[in-house]
Amino acid sequence: MQLPINTKSAYTGIMLSFALILSYLESLVSFDMLFPGIKLGLSNFIVLIALYVFGPIFAFALCISKAVLSSLLFGSMAAMIYSLCGAVLSFAIMFVLYRCGDFHIPVISAAGGVFHNLGQFIAAVYIMKTFIPGFWALYLSVLIISGLTTGLITGFIAQLAFPYIKKIISKGDRI
Amino acid sequence: MKKYGKDIILLTFFLCVALICLSCHFFKNGFHSEEDSRTANIYLNGEFIRSVDLNEDISFRIDSPGGFNVITVKDNAIAVTDSDCAGRTCINTGYIHNNTSFIACIPHGLFIRIDSDQAGGDLDAIAY
Known part of the structure; x- marks a missing residue:
């Protein structure tokens, strides 16, 4: 969508605050009982919508600032490294698939979810320097499947919300 | 309307990777849980004296200069059940039953700890 750059940055700020609210809501609900590190990743769909509406540069800025701010506000400094690593990797794969052009939003979101988990896994292995022999394969498969399902869920939400958000933004531009 | 072919291929690819990882895990480890290969080490006055496999239920007595301790292994867990x-x-x-706790009998200098080389299942030093 063709928008002036200051409109884009203003809307990116609003989207960022929305993403932060979603990550706060998510930090209240925890799925950590079975496997640590699994969450719904609701704020991922904000990044996805920003990718479609504002283009890759704004979406990347949104993605990085979301990772930094949400771990500063609701997590710990150690969590920032994990979430930054996951955010960068998931944005990279979503951008590549978005540029390919042939994929639907839920699938792009699912790929982003999988690579977010993979990025966090790589960061965890690198930081803790333990590979957990005999356990990593199971953990990896759980991470991939959970990333896939949560990504599909948030992707469907994004697909449903997308036309409304587009409409609001194009209206707001005229005002 | 776009076609779903590529989407399905991508999703199947991810599922395949997950399944390969899962089958790798079960192929290498069998269907035992991680707790099956645990051993408890018993130290007396700081010196290692005995290692116990936690799979077998046994009970034995350890005599030390100060007295005795009866140690029992049951259901993959270990305890001191009698002592003077x-x-x-x-x-x-x-x-x-895991490496996050230990048993110590200070008067007899006895110390029991579970040393598992596989850290799976007992995450105890990770902060998110």
Whole structure:
């Protein structure tokens, strides 16, 4: 969508605050009982919508600032490294698939979810320097499947919300 | 309307990777849980004296200069079940089953710890 750059940055700020609210809501609900590190990743769909509406540069800025701010506000400094690593990797794969052009939003979101988990896994292995022999394969498969399902869920939400958000933004531009 | 072919291929690819990882895990480890290969090490006055496999239920007695301790292994957990020490702290500790806790009998210099080389299942030093 063709928008002036200051409109884009203003809307990116609003989207960022929305993403932060979603990550706060998510930090209240925890799925950590079975496997640590699994969450719904609701704020991922904000990044996805920003990718479609504002283009890759704004979406990347949104993605990085979301990772930094949400771990500063609701997590710990150690969590920032994990979430930054996951955010960068998931944005990279979503951008590549978005540029390919042939994929639907839920699938792009699912790929982003999988690579977010993979990025966090790589960061965890690198930081803790333990590979957990005999356990990593199971953990990896759980991470991939959970990333896939949560990504599909948030992707469907994004697909449903997308036309409304587009409409609001194009209206707001005229005002 | 775009076609769903590529989407399905991508999703199947991810599922395949997950399944390969899963089958790798079960191919390498079998269907045992991680707790099956645990051993408890017993130290007396700081020196290693005996290692116990937690799979077999056994009970044995360890005599030390101060007195005796009866150690029991049951259901992959280990405990001191009888002792003639003063405080009975070792008995009151109860059964331990992972490397996050230990049993100590200070009057007899006895110390029991589970050393698992596989850290899976017991995440105890990770902060998110």
